[in-house]
Amino acid sequence: MSGKFFEELNIGDIYRHAITRTVTETDNLLFTTLTHNTQPLHLDEEFSKSTMHGSRIVNSMFTLSFVVGISVSEMTLGTTLGNLGFEETVFPAPVRIGDTLRGETEVINKRESKKYPNAGIVWFEHRGYNQRDELVVRSRRVALMLKKDSANK
Numbered sequence: 415m416s417g418k419f420f421e422e423l424n425i426g427d428i429y430r431h432a433i434t435r436t437v438t439e440t441d442n443l444l445f446t447t448l449t450h451n452t453q454p455l456h457l458d459e460e461f462s463k464s465t466m467h468g469s470r471i472v473n474s475m476f477t478l479s480f481v482v483g484i485s486v487s488e489m490t491l492g493t494t495l496g497n498l499g500f501e502e503t504v505f506p507a508p509v510r511i512g513d514t515l516r517g518e519t520e521v522i523n524k525r526e527s528k529k530y531p532n533a534g535i536v537w538f539e540h541r542g543y544n545q546r547d548e549l550v551v552r553s554r555r556v557a558l559m560l561k562k563d564s565a566n567k
Contacts, residue, residue, distance in 0.1 A: 417486075417493030419562040420524070420534035428520045433484040436514045437472050445476040472509040477551045481517040481542035489519060495533055495558040503553040507544070514545040522554070532564035 435441075446456045454461040455471055462470040509515065523537035536559045542551040 416488065417491040418489055418559075419493050420536065420559040421562050423489075423521045423524060423536050423559065425521055425523060428518055429485065429488055430518045431484045431488060431516065434514055434516045435480060437476070437509060437511055439511050441476060442470070442472045442511055445479075446473045449473070449475060451475070467508055470511065472511060472513070474505045474509075474551070477505065477509050477515065477542060478503060478540075478553055480515055481540045481551055482553065482555065484517050485519045485538070485540060489538070490557060490559070493560045495530070495560055498535065498556040498558055501537075501554040501556060503551070505551050507548045507550050509544060509550050513550075515542055515550070517542045527558065530558065532561055533558050534561060535559070 442456060446453070451473060453473075455465060455467065456473045457470070459470050462468070518541050520539045520541070521536060522539045525535050527533045527535055536557050538555045538557065540551070540553045540555060541549060544550050
């Protein structure tokens with residue numbers, strides 16, 4: 415397990431994730447079609463030229479999935495019992511094909527679980543940036559995290 419246990423996650427800790435990725439045409443096409451999102455903003459260059467964006471933009475769910483996904487190996491791999499929800503997600507700037515994304519996660523709150531004595535609840539804020547350091551996604555996620563003394567039981 416490489417994830418952090420409840421006790422190891424401290425409010426205010428920020429984890430800058432090592433994985434970065436340049437978004438490709440294939441990433442956008444596969445993710446968009448795999449999720450049955452037929453929005454022409456993601457698939458149709460000619461349509462997108464006439465929008466406020468001027469060209470296709472990357473599916474925002476890809477952006478969110480990438481930023482949350484890159485946090486797993488460093489933060490929750492084998493130590494989360496599940497997501498409890500996403501409280502707020504915003505996309506302040508669009509991602510375009512060719513942008514390089516990076517992410518960071520901050521622990522913004524935590525408490526003991528009232529229902530599960532072997533776990534605690536942690537609030538994470540995931541933030542994604544492009545190569546120009548523009549914020550492209552911010553999302554608050556709540557997870558049920560395993561306590562260290564419960565891992566071997």
